[in-house]
Amino acid sequence: MLHTLLGSLTVSIALFGTGAVFANDSKLGDDVYEPSVGQGGKDVIWVPTPDSLIKQMLDRADVQPTDIVYDLGAGDGKIAIAAARDYGARSYGIEFNPDMAALATRNAQRQGLADKVTIINGDIFQEDFSEATVVTLYLLPSLNLKLRPTLLDMKPGTRIVSNSFDMADWEPDDTLGKDYTQGYFWIVPAKVQGTWAIEGGVELDKAELNLTQQFQNVGGSITIHGETTPLLSAKLSGDNLVFRFTNPAGKHRVAELKVAGDRMVGNLLENTSLEEISASRVK
Ligand SMILES: C[S@@+](CC[C@H](N)C(=O)[O-])C[C@H]1O[C@@H](n2cnc3c(N)ncnc32)[C@H](O)[C@@H]1O
The missing domain is CATH 2.40.128.20 (Calycin beta-barrel core domain)
Structure with a gap:
């Protein structure tokens, strides 16, 4: 078990890289909890998405005030907060680590967004996010693939944006950024076969x-x-x-x-x- 966890952590760190990708432009924690970039998570480590890529992701998804945005694996809540603050959307973050989820909730409150941002302390593979019109991801290729059937069953037209990782043979409708700040964009297709x-x-x-x-x-x-x-x-x-x-x-x-x-x-x-x-x- 320990071996498996260490193995997946090693794979995560290798996939997330070092240096540039870890450089980030947000404050990490507060007086109550100070997380560290690269710390372990249930299925993937915590590395925050840079603000510049968050903007590209939410712009490409064309987030509107009418949207319901879910960030799966919300970390410190920065994507959910940006969706509400900068685009007026109703947003949710699902985060497994209770300290991280509580930090994300406080971050939203500090920005006066308590009524627009909800952080759910839960598992992305257990929680229901089917009401989302936009889903954001910064996980791992294997986790994207595990989520893929659920994502493909969402309402046609739902937009999905992923930092760094694709969905194998479900080709993206668009790519954004480059190198360490690359993202992928999909629109959930209707089933027409x-x-x-x-x-x-x-x-x-x-x-x-x-x-x-x-x-x-x-x-x-x-x-x-x-x-x-x-x-x-x-x-x-x-x-x-x-x-x-x-x-x-x-x-x-x-x-x-x-x-x-x-x-x-x-x-x-x-x-x-x-x-x-x-x-x-x-x-
Ligand atoms: C790479 S970070 C991304 C954080 C945030 N989405 C961002 O882009 O800034 C992944 C986050 O997913 C969380 N996580 C890992 N496995 C999870 C699971 N099964 N359910 C919910 N959260 C999970 C980790 O604790 C970590 O905070």
Whole structure:
């Protein structure tokens, strides 16, 4: 057990690096508790994200006052505090270390943010953060992967930003920063894989759409009056699906749909006119 803990601490320190990455621009503690950078945590050590990267992460996530931001492994609360203070969001931090969680709560109170920032003293693998519209991470590659199924099950359109660590074959929608202050950004994609029956519109009524999906990458074909043609391109961003194809008459078409569970509603652009269309998943 001790061996495992020491092993994971060694891996953590190696991944987090030394020197530049440990240099930080925030005060560490207060009169009650003084944490030290690199101290052990349940699943990962504590290293605070630099203020400059926090800004890049929250800017890229386009945090708004209407957002609910969760920082998983909140440390001294600086990301949750920045989300509330600088973007007006309601924010939460989940932190396992009780001393650290209490420090983060006091830090929020000192900034007059007690009503906007809540620090939960708990385990990120036990606490429910499904209400989040933005999730921030500074964990480890293995922890990102462990969280991945939960993150992918969140509401489509939820934004995720991670300091330093990616999500393996779930490619980021964007990267930010560089070197020791690198971050990754994802938008949780809707689940669109399957066969969809299209209704409405002159051209596409009773057409069948077949979609394959790996994370946000979508492909497939459309069958119109028995004629199947591959989608020329398909782009899924959260619950917004846009795909292009050539119809049986050789005309280029663009469909834009919003996905809600097993239904999609939107428009087909036919030359210059818009046709309302919808689709239901049949399998
Ligand atoms: C690398 S620090 C990041 C702190 C903060 N998010 C930031 O970016 O400044 C990771 C934090 O996660 C906490 N932690 C480790 N395992 C945890 C778990 N299972 N649940 C909640 N917090 C955890 C550690 O105590 C540490 O404070």
